[in-house]
Each structure stands twice: as structure tokens, then as C-alpha cells.
Amino acid sequence: HTYTKLNSCPVLPPHFPLSPWKGERDRVRGKLGFTLVELLVVLVILAALSGLATVSFIQSFQSRSLDHFLKELTFYLRYVQSEAIEEGAIHKLVSDEERGTLLDFVQDASDGGFKPVKHVLAKSFQKRKKFLIRLKEGKEIYFLPDGVMSRNELRVFEGGEELAAV
Numbered sequence: 087h088t089y090t091k092l093n094s095c096p097v098l099p100p101h102f103p104l105s106p107w108k109g110e111r112d113r114v115r116g117k118l119g120f121t122l123v124e125l126l127v128v129l130v131i132l133a134a135l136s137g138l139a140t141v142s143f144i145q146s147f148q149s150r151s152l153d154h155f156l157k158e159l160t161f162y163l164r165y166v167q168s169e170a171i172e173e174g175a176i177h178k179l180v181s182d183e184e185r186g187t188l189l190d191f192v193q194d195a196s197d198g199g200f201k202p203v204k205h206v207l208a209k210s211f212q213k214r215k216k217f218l219i220r221l222k223e224g225k226e227i228y229f230l231p232d233g234v235m236s237r238n239e240l241r242v243f244e245g246g247e248e249l250a251a252v
Contacts, residue, residue: 152242152249155217159240159252162207166190169203170229177203177229186218186243187211218243222251 163179169192170177176193178200190208191200202208211219221227222239229235240252 151216152244156242156250156252159211159219159242162188162211163235163240163252165207167229167233167235170231171233174231176231179227179229181219181221181225181240183220183225186220187213188219188240216244217249 166177166179173192175195178191178193180189180191181187182189188211190203190211192203193199194201220241220243222241224238227236227238227240241248242250242252
């Protein structure tokens with residue numbers, strides 16, 4: 087390349103690169119960085135990905151919540167059955183259709199009537215939770231002292247939709 091000296095300062099032709107590194111010339115002109123459109127595209131992609139991740143997380147959490155409730159319900163049924171055997175008395179679970187809860191009663195040996203059971207597990211299913219419980223047939227399940235229980239099916243609902251049966 088040829089150049090001429092003016093006041094001891096070289097004058098370079100316009101096509102002559104300032105630096106061997108690409109981008110150095112753009113930095114001098116102020117063109118290094120991202121455009122607003124590029125930044126908006128990246129933000130839209132990140133928002134879409136985070137939305138998908140949130141939906142996936144919520145579905146996973148709801149699934150675990152239902153599984154946990156079904157395990158608690160199964161445990162409670164086994165507990166009532168073991169109480170009937172241990173006490174030698176008939177227990178019955180009654181479905182409160184309006185509230186979607188279960189009420190536990192034990193047969194009184196003196197008069198043959200049923201009295202409400204007062205223990206922590208019974209109280210937990212007497213409170214309305216996220217899920218509603220209804221019986222398929224009738225309104226009661228009986229647990230006899232010999233370990234036998236009457237046949238029925240507990241159905242679990244959420245928002246009017248049946249989710250599971252025990």
C-alpha cells in the first residue's frame with residue numbers, strides 16, 4: 087500500500103483496514119452491539135420458554151398433590167379398619183355429599199347407636215380440602231370387628247371432575 091505524508095501523519099486509503107481484528111472498525115463507527123429487534127426476539131423466546139416451564143411445573147405439582155391425597159385416604163381407610171378390629175366395634179364412614187368430606191362414627195356398645203369418632207385422622211377428613219370425596223353407592227362404608235368392610239368405592243373429585251377412585 088502506498089500512502090502520503092501530510093504534516094507527518096499518514097493518510098490511508100478508504101479501503102485500508104484499521105485493524106486486523108474484525109469489529110474494530112465497526113466499534114470506531116459505533117455499530118457494535120445488538121439492535122432493539124434482536125433484543126425483543128430474545129425476550130420473546132425467553133418468555134415462551136419460561137411459560138412452558140411454569141405450566142409443566144404446575145402440572146407436576148398437581149399430580150403429586152393428588153397422589154399424596156390418595157395415599158392419605160388409603161391410609162385412613164386402613165386405619166379405620168384396624169380401629170374396628172382393635173376395639174371390637176363397628177365403625178362406619180359417612181360421606182357428607184354437600185361438603186365432600188368423610189365422617190367417622192363408632193358403634194356404642196351400650197345402646198347400639200353410633201357416636202362420632204374424635205381423633206386427628208378423623209378430623210383431617212372432616213375438613214373440606216382441595217379434593218371432594220363421594221361414595222359410589224349409598225352414603226356409608228362399614229368396618230366390622232372381624233376385618234371385613236362393606237363394598238363401596240370412594241371417588242375423588244376436583245372442580246366437578248372425577249380424578250380417581252379408591
